[in-house]
Amino acid sequence: MTELILPLQRLVEQFRSLPGIGSKTALRLALAVLDMSEERVEEFAGALLDVKRNVRECARCHNIAEGELCAVCGDEGRDAGLICVVEDVRSLMSFERTREYKGLYHVLGGTISPLDGRGPEKLHIDDLVARVESGGVREVIIATGSDVEGETTAMYIARKIKPYGVKVSRLAYGIPVGSDLEYADAQTLTRALEGRREVEA
Amino acid sequence: MTELILPLQRLVEQFRSLPGIGSKTALRLALAVLDMSEERVEEFAGALLDVKRNVRECARCHNIAEGELCAVCGDEGRDAGLICVVEDVRSLMSFERTREYKGLYHVLGGTISPLDGRGPEKLHIDDLVARVESGGVREVIIATGSDVEGETTAMYIARKIKPYGVKVSRLAYGIPVGSDLEYADAQTLTRALEGRREVEA
Numbered sequence: 034m035t036e037l038i039l040p041l042q043r044l045v046e047q048f049r050s051l052p053g054i055g056s057k058t059a060l061r062l063a064l065a066v067l068d069m070s071e072e073r074v075e076e077f078a079g080a081l082l083d084v085k086r087n088v089r090e091c092a093r094c095h096n097i098a099e100g101e102l103c104a105v106c107g108d109e110g111r112d113a114g115l116i117c118v119v120e121d122v123r124s125l126m127s128f129e130r131t132r133e134y135k136g137l138y139h140v141l142g143g144t145i146s147p148l149d150g151r152g153p154e155k156l157h158i159d160d161l162v163a164r165v166e167s168g169g170v171r172e173v174i175i176a177t178g179s180d181v182e183g184e185t186t187a188m189y190i191a192r193k194i195k196p197y198g199v200k201v202s203r204l205a206y207g208i209p210v211g212s213d214l215e216y217a218d219a220q221t222l223t224r225a226l227e228g229r230r231e232v233e234a
Numbered sequence: 235m236t237e238l239i240l241p242l243q244r245l246v247e248q249f250r251s252l253p254g255i256g257s258k259t260a261l262r263l264a265l266a267v268l269d270m271s272e273e274r275v276e277e278f279a280g281a282l283l284d285v286k287r288n289v290r291e292c293a294r295c296h297n298i299a300e301g302e303l304c305a306v307c308g309d310e311g312r313d314a315g316l317i318c319v320v321e322d323v324r325s326l327m328s329f330e331r332t333r334e335y336k337g338l339y340h341v342l343g344g345t346i347s348p349l350d351g352r353g354p355e356k357l358h359i360d361d362l363v364a365r366v367e368s369g370g371v372r373e374v375i376i377a378t379g380s381d382v383e384g385e386t387t388a389m390y391i392a393r394k395i396k397p398y399g400v401k402v403s404r405l406a407y408g409i410p411v412g413s414d415l416e417y418a419d420a421q422t423l424t425r426a427l428e429g430r431r432e433v434e435a
Binding site for chain 1: 275288
């Protein structure tokens with residue numbers, strides 16, 4: 034019985050299909066489910082189905098939403114003149130956690146990556162352009178990653194929306210706050226030097 | 235919207251209740267579920283319910299089983315005179331992976347740990363004693379861990395079953411195969427010295 038019994042094997046495969054979960058972890062999780070009460074497992078299964086059935090995409094920015102618009106787009110107190118373009122919902126959540134950003138978002142759903150067959154038409158770029166075109170937008174912050182795909186995507190978007198006369202910006206790169214210089218890689222340090230600011234005293 | 239919308243929050247909590255899954259991983263997994271097709275999510279939910287409903291405990295050794303007995307206990311080719319006592323099903327699977335062990339098992343369901351309020355009565359010890367008592371058992375290998383709880387449990391079980399005249403053994407401790415001496419801790423090295431074997435040449 035080196036093979037798992039079928040119901041367990043099926044559950045292990047389900048867990049293993051999740052990102053970052055290997056075979057050992059998948060087995061550990063599946064065995065943990067076996068140890069749960071039937072009521073707990075029903076709750077878990079219910080939560081899975083519920084999330085898929087009751088969570089949708091914001092019609093404007095593609096953030097997750099319960100209704101037509103997400104909580105950010107539905108909040109009249111946010112600055113509609115500022116759009117922060119992110120790769121995915123997790124990046125959006127990171128910005129929200131700062132509690133400092135008061136503008137709106139636009140979730141691309143990834144980056145341009147010709148090698149993986151992901152051209153710009155697979156991302157929510159057209160409707161970002163439409164949002165800018167419809168007016169009222171002052172600045173677009175492109176917060177895609179600093180890897181090749183992220184930079185390529187940022188460049189592509191910048192070229193598409195600059196003609197509409199909006200300011201287009203990228204995040205600042207530099208030393209993480211609280212981090213020791215010793216641990217900064219050469220590229221980060223170079224960017225930190227390039228972006229140095231004069232001390233006002 | 236620093237708070238997650240409710241259906242997502244519920245799913246994050248479900249994932250977070252699994253062993254070894256923190257808040258960040260739970261969020262990552264929940265968002266991955268959002269990205270799955272509805273069909274895939276239904277499969278996942280089905281696998282969860284299925285494992286709980288169709289997997290049970292072997293009536294003899296408490297391994298996981300589809301029927302009355304597990305695949306090991308139901309295999310007539312195994313040596314019924316040898317029982318390997320393990321803490322949990324994962325340990326049993328590790329032994330099965332060696333493809334060398336041909337005896338049966340007994341899954342305790344944990345270790346004795348007075349501090350956590352786990353006395354011997356919470357483990358499947360009584361029916362291990364009953365198996366030994368009913369005869370036909372030659373040797374019991376107690377493969378609980380080498381931590382205090384594991385050693386205490388091994389000692390407790392040894393005292394319970396020795397009166398029936400069976401051989402009781404523990405696994406050998408020593409240097410892991412392929413590992414450098416440099417990385418062996420003092421305790422392991424001491425055990426390896428104690429357990430040294432004469433070279434036959």
